[in-house]
Amino acid sequence: MSIDWITVAAQIANFLVLVWLLKRFLYRPILDGIDAREAEIATRMDSAVAAKAKAEAVEAAFEEKMRALNAAQSEMEETVRKAAEAQRDALLADAQLRMEQEHTNWQAHQADEARKFAASLHSAGASAVLQVTRKALTDLADQTLEARMAQHLMQQIQPMIADLGRAVGQAKTAVLTSHDPMLPAAQSAVMTALQAQFPDVQLRFETDAAQAPGLMLRMGGAQVAWTVDSYIDGLDALVADQLATTQSVSGMDQKAQPK
Numbered sequence: 001m002s003i004d005w006i007t008v009a010a011q012i013a014n015f016l017v018l019v020w021l022l023k024r025f026l027y028r029p030i031l032d033g034i035d036a037r038e039a040e041i042a043t044r045m046d047s048a049v050a051a052k053a054k055a056e057a058v059e060a061a062f063e064e065k066m067r068a069l070n071a072a073q074s075e076m077e078e079t080v081r082k083a084a085e086a087q088r089d090a091l092l093a094d095a096q097l098r099m100e101q102e103h104t105n106w107q108a109h110q111a112d113e114a115r116k117f118a119a120s121l122h123s124a125g126a127s128a129v130l131q132v133t134r135k136a137l138t139d140l141a142d143q144t145l146e147a148r149m150a151q152h153l154m155q156q157i158q159p160m161i162a163d164l165g166r167a168v169g170q171a172k173t174a175v176l177t178s179h180d181p182m183l184p185a186a187q188s189a190v191m192t193a194l195q196a197q198f199p200d201v202q203l204r205f206e207t208d209a210a211q212a213p214g215l216m217l218r219m220g221g222a223q224v225a226w227t228v229d230s231y232i233d234g235l236d237a238l239v240a241d242q243l244a245t246t247q248s249v250s251g252m253d254q255k256a257q258p259k
Helices: 007-143 145-168 184-197 227-258
Strands: 173-176 204-209 214-219 222-229
Touching: 184 204
Parallel strands: 173 204
Antiparallel strands: 173 214, 214 222
16 A cells, blocks of 8 residues: 555645644634633732722721720710719719708707797796795785795895995995886885895886896896796706606506517
């Protein structure tokens, strides 16, 4: 079998032409397309990396802002809490002060009412003592209260004659003040007894409704008084002692009762 070299050469030439055509019109566009695709993919990857970095930066900034916001919110809440506590304490202190002031005012009012009641009781007691004393002296001794007061005052003066004489000095006038006007007989008795000790002293009689029932003698720098105040004070103390004793006995009885 003989080889046809012309045919072989023609086939080789055809093959080379085919390879050149494939490379020129098929492989190159494909390779160019692949290169372009790779370049596009690389560009997109770079963009993705840049976008990811940007997103991470934005996320970090957002987290930083959130932390700052949370810190500011916590600080604001703490500030509001402290302000609320301070306002609460101020309101409580003001309320406590008002309560203490009201309690003090109430105590002062109670004390004032107690003083007024004690004064009225004192006055009522004095009036009652005077009425009883007047009636007892009139019924039992056939004397007036004013006359008996005058006699008692003169008895009080006797031990103090020397002191009164020094206190009177050069005074020529004495004043005897009573709550109610004295009867002429009582005035005469007092004047006689006083002039027996101090003949140069002139006695003047006055009344003072604000004075406690009784007599008050003023001579120069000396003053001698006998009123029912001391007796009413003693009566007040006696009543207070009796009330305290009664309350104490009542408390002991309550404790002694079986439960």
